[in-house]
Amino acid sequence: MQLNLALAQIATKLGDVQFNLEKHLDFIGQARSQKADLIVFPELSLTGYMLQDIASTVAHRPLQDDPVFQPLFKASKDIDIVVGFVDEDLRHRFYIASAYLSDGRLLHVHHKLYLPTYALFDEGRFFTRGAGLQAFDTRFGRVGMLICEDFWHASPPYLLWLDGADILLFSSASPGRGLNEHDKLETAWWVEGVTQSYANLFTSFVAHSNRVGFEDGYNFWGGVTVFDPNGERIAHGPYYEEALTLACLDLNQLHRTRARLPLLRDERVDLVQKELNRILSK
Amino acid sequence: MNIDLTINTDLARKILTGFIKSEITRVGFTNAVIGLSGGIDSAVSCALAAEALGPQNVLGVRMPYKSSSPDSLEDAEKTALGLGIQMETIEITPMVESLIQREPGMSKLRKGNLMARARMIVLYDQSEAFKGLVVGTSNKTEILLGYTTLWGDMASALNPIGDLYKTQVRQLACSMNIPRSVIDKPPSADFWVGQTDEADLGFTYEQVDKLLNMIVDKRCSIEDCMDDGFDKSFVEDVTARIRRSQFKRMMPLIAKLSSRTVGYDFLYLRDWGT
Numbered sequence: 207m208q209l210n211l212a213l214a215q216i217a218t219k220l221g222d223v224q225f226n227l228e229k230h231l232d233f234i235g236q237a238r239s240q241k242a243d244l245i246v247f248p249e250l251s252l253t254g255y256m257l258q259d260i261a262s263t264v265a266h267r268p269l270q271d272d273p274v275f276q277p278l279f280k281a282s283k284d285i286d287i288v289v290g291f292v293d294e295d296l297r298h299r300f301y302i303a304s305a306y307l308s309d310g311r312l313l314h315v316h317h318k319l320y321l322p323t324y325a326l327f328d329e330g331r332f333f334t335r336g337a338g339l340q341a342f343d344t345r346f347g348r349v350g351m352l353i354c355e356d357f358w359h360a361s362p363p364y365l366l367w368l369d370g371a372d373i374l375l376f377s378s379a380s381p382g383r384g385l386n387e388h389d390k391l392e393t394a395w396w397v398e399g400v401t402q403s404y405a406n407l408f409t410s411f412v413a414h415s416n417r418v419g420f421e422d423g424y425n426f427w428g429g430v431t432v433f434d435p436n437g438e439r440i441a442h443g444p445y446y447e448e449a450l451t452l453a454c455l456d457l458n459q460l461h462r463t464r465a466r467l468p469l470l471r472d473e474r475v476d477l478v479q480k481e482l483n484r485i486l487s488k
Numbered sequence: 489m490n491i492d493l494t495i496n497t498d499l500a501r502k503i504l505t506g507f508i509k510s511e512i513t514r515v516g517f518t519n520a521v522i523g524l525s526g527g528i529d530s531a532v533s534c535a536l537a538a539e540a541l542g543p544q545n546v547l548g549v550r551m552p553y554k555s556s557s558p559d560s561l562e563d564a565e566k567t568a569l570g571l572g573i574q575m576e577t578i579e580i581t582p583m584v585e586s587l588i589q590r591e592p593g594m595s596k597l598r599k600g601n602l603m604a605r606a607r608m609i610v611l612y613d614q615s616e617a618f619k620g621l622v623v624g625t626s627n628k629t630e631i632l633l634g635y636t637t638l639w640g641d642m643a644s645a646l647n648p649i650g651d652l653y654k655t656q657v658r659q660l661a662c663s664m665n666i667p668r669s670v671i672d673k674p675p676s677a678d679f680w681v682g683q684t685d686e687a688d689l690g691f692t693y694e695q696v697d698k699l700l701n702m703i704v705d706k707r708c709s710i711e712d713c714m715d716d717g718f719d720k721s722f723v724e725d726v727t728a729r730i731r732r733s734q735f736k737r738m739m740p741l742i743a744k745l746s747s748r749t750v751g752y753d754f755l756y757l758r759d760w761g762t
Contacts (some may be wrong), residue, residue, distance in 0.1 A: 220759050258755035382503065387494040420510040422757045423651075425503050446506055 209346045209373070209455040212242035213430035215443050217419025220254035223264050227252060227274055230289060234281045236450050243346065244286040245450075248377050248417035249318075249353050250302060251290040255379035256421045261332045265294035268305040268312050275305075282307035286344065288351065288415075290377055292333075293317065299334040304351045304377055306342070314342040319362060320355040326381060326424070329355075341371035347457060354378040357400065367408045368475060372460055374404060376414045382427040394427050394445070405433035409463045409470060411455055418448055435463035489706070489716050491698045495656050497663035501539065504648040508540035511646045512621050514762040519620030523611050523641075524548035524568060524575065525678065526560035528661050528670055529649060530625040531567045535664040536648050537623050543572035547618045550577040551607045553584060553679075559669075560678050566667045576614065580606040600679035604640025612643070621645035629654040629693060632700055633726070634733020635685070642736060653697040691722065699726055 214233040219225045230247060237245040249255065252274065253264045266274045268291070278287060286308040293303035293315060302318035317336025321329035339362055341350040350366030350373070357363055357376050366374060384392025397414065405412040411434060418428040430443035432453040441453035464470060512520060520537040524530050530548075537546045548568045552561055561577075568575040583606045588594055611622045624644025626636055628651055636642045649657055654675065661671050675685040675693070686692050699718055702708040703726065708716075713723045742751050 219762060220757060221761050256757050256759075258757065260756060260760065385495050385500060385503075387492065387496055389496050389499055391499070420507055421759050422511075423507065423646075425507060446502055 207346070207457040209457060210241055210243045211413060211432060211441075211453045211455055212237035212240065212245040213413060213415045213432070213441070213443060213451045213453070214245055214247050214251075215416060215418050215428040215430050215447075215449050215451070216247065216251060217426075217448055218251060218254040218417065220421055221257065221260040221264055222254075223252050223266070223274055226254070227277065230287075231277060231281060233450055234285060234287060237452075238285050240450070240452055242285060242452060244288070244344075246288040246375055246377060246413060246415040247290055248415045249290045249304070249379040250292070251377075251417065253290075253292055254421060255381075255417070255426070256424065257292070258328070258332060261292055261300055262294075265292040265300055267294060268303075268307075268315060275307075278307055279310050279312075283310050286313075286346075288375060288377065290353070290379075295334075300332065301336060302329065302333050302353055304353055304375075306344070306349070306351065308344060313344060314340070314349075314351065316351040316353065318353040318356060320359055322355045322358075326383075327355075339365060339369075341366050341369035344373075346455075347372050349373045349375060351375045351377070354380060357404070363404050363408065367410060367470070368473070371410065372457075373411045373455070374408070374413070376401060376412065378414065378416045379426060380416050381424040390429075390445075391427060394429055398429070398431055401431055402433050402437050402439065405435060406437035407469065409435040409460070409467055411435060411457075411460075413453070418446055435459050489702065489708070489712070491701055491706075491716075493653055493655055493697055493701060495652070495659055497660050500652070500656075500660055501536065501663070504536050505540035508537055508623065508646065508648055511759075512541065514759065515621075517619065517621050519545045519547065519618055520623045521547045521549065521611055521614045521618050521620040522623045523607050523625060524550050524564040525625075526550075526557075526563035526567070526670065527673075527675060527678075528666070529627055529654075529657055530564075531666045531670050532649055532657050532661050532664065533623050533625045533647075534567060534573055535571055535661075535666055538571045538573050539664075544574065545620070546571070546573040547614060547620060548573050548575045549611060549614055550575065551580045551610050552577070553579075553603050554581045555681055556678055557676075557681070559673070563667060563670045563673070567670055570665050570667060578610050578614075580610065583609070596680055600677065601637045601640060603679055604637035608640050608643045615645075623648065624650060626650055627654050627657050628652055629697055629700060630685075631737060632704060632733075633689065633696070633729045634736050635689065636736060638736045653700065654693040655697045690725075695722075696726060699723065700730075703727060703730070 293301040304316045306314045319336040323330030348370040350371030382391045401414045413432045417426045429445045432441040443449045443451035550564045584602050622644045624647030
């Protein structure tokens with residue numbers, strides 16, 4: 207079985223949801239015409255990233271009658287879609303969120319678990335931390351979604367793996383930093399390295415979607431990637447320009463890799479639980 | 489500690505030209521206006537803007553004072569010709585002299601500040617005339633040391649080189665079409681004859697860039713810097729300069745009275761809605 211995955215690295219207008227929605231529909235159309243089964247947009251793709259006080263004014267709920275989600279649900283009849291947005295819950299708390307839409311329905315919403323509030327980041331000032339995470343079933347198998355800082359911590363990808371996810375979809379709006387003598391910023395080196403490591407350690411598919419463009423002096427570097435269960439890079443988008451990058455995921459690779467390298471079979475969850483209990487009871 | 493300030497100039501150019509293009513065009517402009525001193529910083533800003541917007545959309549403005557070095561004027565012209573940008577020359581002598589003559593014996597510092605602020609007035613006037621945004625030319629070294637004039641050379645709409653130390657600006661210059669004489673000459677504010685930055689400051693850019701990188705970027709303590717061979721008085725002097733000049737890197741303080749105040753809890757990027 208194959209999954210034709212499209213990663214959309216777009217530049218967004220800060221706080222202009224209608225403009226960004228139209229760009230989504232355009233990229234979805236391009237992905238559809240290239241026979242993609244699933245298109246993944248970056249973190250906060252409908253709103254832009256450095257929202258600050260804009261955050262509460264651009265929130266939407268992924269409901270059928272929401273004016274922004276309505277056309278996305280309609281578009282998801284023949285292609286699955288992951289979009290980044292600001293979610294507002296019934297108690298009016300705001301989350302950085304990713305929604306997975308399929309066949310006109312909402313399959314899953316992930317709320318960002320780790321909100322960086324240090325250095326140039328100030329997410330904890332404006333957003334609520336997600337309360338939990340879960341893998342979910344799609345027509346391509348079980349999937350897990352994480353947003354940027356979530357995978358700077360090792361536990362969320364690990365938990366999704368234990369929860370059955372064979373395809374990890376990471377999305378970021380990664381402000382580029384760390385210029386040195388190399389041809390990539392330190393941020394790009396780190397994200398690409400760690401994403402590949404998760405593919406290796408979990409013998410799973412790992413796709414990373416990242417935005418481009420500028421917000422004030424912040425640059426977003428793009429460079430989407432897809433790694434297969436052997437840790438081989440099977441797609442890589444360009445840096446610093448909008449692009450739609452296609453990758454064909456041969457899902458049978460999971461069988462071949464795990465027959466050779468049974469890391470999932472040998473994983474000792476009971477040991478993790480025992481030692482966590484000990485550590486937490488200190 | 490191994491302090492290596494080498495930058496990949498291709499990557500820097502890609503990011504900085506993208507920045508200039510994005511930040512100018514997203515607010516409806518196509519042009520840039522840059523004060524062209526004949527020095528390396530303004531040459532690099534001009535070269536980046538020319539690469540980002542096309543040379544015909546960049547105006548380099550020479551703004552000599554009567555004591556300005558003829559070499560500066562010549563180097564500015566060579567830079568503009570090499571890049572193919574537009575160039576204007578607007579003397580600031582009459583603007584500045586009208587104030588200097590009111591007070592015989594005015595200090596060099598005050599005269600220098602007057603010149604820097606007169607140039608700011610000219611650039612912002614040309615900004616409207618040329619329909620371009622003013623692109624800044626201050627580097628990270630001088631911004632951190634406060635070796636700048638508030639509302640003078642610090643004033644701009646956007647600054648592509650403000651996160652590059654002077655020695656890194658030099659690397660970028662070597663990768664671009666900038667005359668050798670501009671790259672090789674000693675950096676100078678050219679406020680008076682024979683002035684050089686390094687004589688004013690009392691240390692070289694090579695030395696201070698490494699120290700600033702340790703203090704600012706690597707968050708090293710004074711002891712860490714001394715362990716690395718820096719003289720205690722040099723470290724303390726630079727640390728004090730950074731602290732004392734913080735006001736130059738900020739907008740004016742607003743006294744907070746209401747529940748929502750510009751500068752404190754009215755938080756939007758400048759790119760809001762664009």
